[in-house]
Amino acid sequence: MNNIEIKNGIIPNKDLVYELYSNVGWTAYTNDMDNLMEAIENSLRVITAWDQDKLVALLRIVGDGYSIIYIQDILILEDYQGMGLGSKLIQLIxxxxxxxxxIILATDNTDKTRSFYESNGFRQAKDYNCVSYMKINM
Known part of the structure; x- marks a missing residue:
């Protein structure tokens, strides 16, 4: 991970974004790349990680930046997972x-994701006597 460079505010090109999102299986996003690129470009903040010219990670947040932020996406190329890169990006935010x-996020309900976010200081909404709702248009 010593060669990884973290960059703030850099919007990768469409091909690199497609490669990253496809690599982690987020095909619901890659089905409409124009929409995905608009979403990334209009995010409150985008942080990327690079291994030379290879995009290896992306984290983006939305929100007002004062009372609430939502970690919308955090993606790490499979070959770079488990190296502490995701935690480094989260800790920067x-x-x-x-x-x-x-600071809110929604994630898959797996042992791996729960362990990752809890190790970075996040708790389930129910731990704050809250409940979360979402509606996904398909």
Missing amino acids: LADYSDVRQ
């Missing part, structure tokens, strides 16, 4: 938005 009251 948590430090930069430490004054924001609510």
Whole structure:
């Protein structure tokens, strides 16, 4: 991970974004690349990680940046997972938005994802006596 460079505010080109999202199986996003690129470009913040010219990770947040942020996407190429890169990106966001009251995300309900986010200081909404709702249009 020593060769990985973290960049703030860099929007990767469509081909690199497609490769990353496809690699982690997020095909619901890659079905409409124009929409995905618009979403990335209109995010509150985008942080990317690069191994030379190879996009290996992307984290994007949406929100107002003052009272709430939502970690919309965090993707790490499979070959780069388990190296601490995801935690590094999360910790950057948590430090930069430490004054924001609510930092929210939704993720797959697996042992792996629960363990990852809990190890980075996140708790399930029920731990705050809250419930989350979502509606997904397909």
